[in-house]
Amino acid sequence: MKTSNRSIIIAVMAAASMASASAFAGVLPFHGFAAGLGVGTEGVGIQGTTAIIPKTLNLNVGVDYLHLSHSFHTSNVNYNTGVNLQGEPITVSWFPFQGNFNLTAGVFINQNGFNVTGTPTGGTYTFNGHTYTASQVGSLTGKTHFNGAAPYVGIGWGDPMDGGSLTFTANVGAIYEGAPNVSLMATGAAANPQLASDVQAEQNNVNSKLSGYQWWPVMGVGLMYRFG
Numbered sequence: 001m002k003t004s005n006r007s008i009i010i011a012v013m014a015a016a017s018m019a020s021a022s023a024f025a026g027v028l029p030f031h032g033f034a035a036g037l038g039v040g041t042e043g044v045g046i047q048g049t050t051a052i053i054p055k056t057l058n059l060n061v062g063v064d065y066l067h068l069s070h071s072f073h074t075s076n077v078n079y080n081t082g083v084n085l086q087g088e089p090i091t092v093s094w095f096p097f098q099g100n101f102n103l104t105a106g107v108f109i110n111q112n113g114f115n116v117t118g119t120p121t122g123g124t125y126t127f128n129g130h131t132y133t134a135s136q137v138g139s140l141t142g143k144t145h146f147n148g149a150a151p152y153v154g155i156g157w158g159d160p161m162d163g164g165s166l167t168f169t170a171n172v173g174a175i176y177e178g179a180p181n182v183s184l185m186a187t188g189a190a191a192n193p194q195l196a197s198d199v200q201a202e203q204n205n206v207n208s209k210l211s212g213y214q215w216w217p218v219m220g221v222g223l224m225y226r227f228g
Contacts, residue, residue: 030059033227034160038169040220042066042108043085049224051161055098058161060091060106074205076121077140085216086111087175091152095159102156108175110150112216116142116182116206127198136195138187142206146177152218160224169222180210 031051038045043066049058068083091106118125118140125132125140154173184203189196 032161034167034224035227036160036167036169036222036224038062038064038220038222040171040218042087042089042175042216042218042220045089045220045222047089047222047224049160052092055159055162056095058093058095058102058159060089060093060104063088072209073121074202074209076124076126077118077202078121079206080117080119082115084111084113084115087150089152093156093159100157100159102159103154104156104171104173105151105153108150108152110146110148110175110177112146112150112177114142114144114180114182114210116144116184118142118184127195128201130194130198132188132195132198136188136192140184140186140199142182142184142203144180144182144210146180146213150175150177150216152176154218158222158224160226165226167224167226169224171218171220173218175216175218177214177216179214180207182206182210 031054034049036047038047043064045062045064047060047062049060051058064085064087066085068085070081070083072079072081087108087110089106089108091104093102093104095102120134120137123134125134125137152173152175154171156169156171158167158169160167160169182203184199184206186195186199189199
């Protein structure tokens with residue numbers, strides 16, 4: 001998908017998220033509404049906030065997006081990975097001292113995923129101890145997705161529903177996405193059972209390399225504006 005199309009989709013999703021939060025604030029027993037922009041390890045995002053209990057408990061709804069590139073290798077295969085980070089956080093912030101410090105927990109509607117492309121080093125691939133030419137393997141690609149709902153816990157600073165209209169916010173925490181599960185495919189494997197078996201073994205190696213992505217660290221800052 002082109003970057004411009006991604007931007008349009010993200011803007012629409014963000015507008016829908018903020019509109020929903022604003023509608024809830026008007027219908028349910030919530031107090032006020034704030035919206036703003038943020039940036040951090042989970043990407044660039046837009047967030048809407050309303051107070052469930054003023055100075056004590058806030059509901060936050062938003063959308064984040066980021067694209068990263070990452071490279072790694074197993075045996076003599078180089079992998080280039082496109083990492084798409086996209087999520088819709090739904091969290092609750094508790095202000096235990098009725099100040100700026102807060103404890104936040106909730107869930108990210110998680111659409112993070114990897115697109116993997118493998119290329120040989122030295123003109124050949126080695127899978128499971130067996131060597132194949134590039135023409136025998138064909139194209140080597142893979143995809144992976146994480147858990148659709150990823151729990152989040154963290155701490156933060158700033159209450160958009162208290163004080164002045166503009167509020168600086170900061171947060172630190174972690175999202176648990178679960179172990180990624182890559183499906184690796186080689187076009188030449190359809191006509192070569194041995195290659196198919198070796199690609200399966202390579203798939204296990206790739207999954208082992210990516211096992212460290214179960215937790216995604218979150219660090220971010222934002223600026224929120226309270227309406228009314």
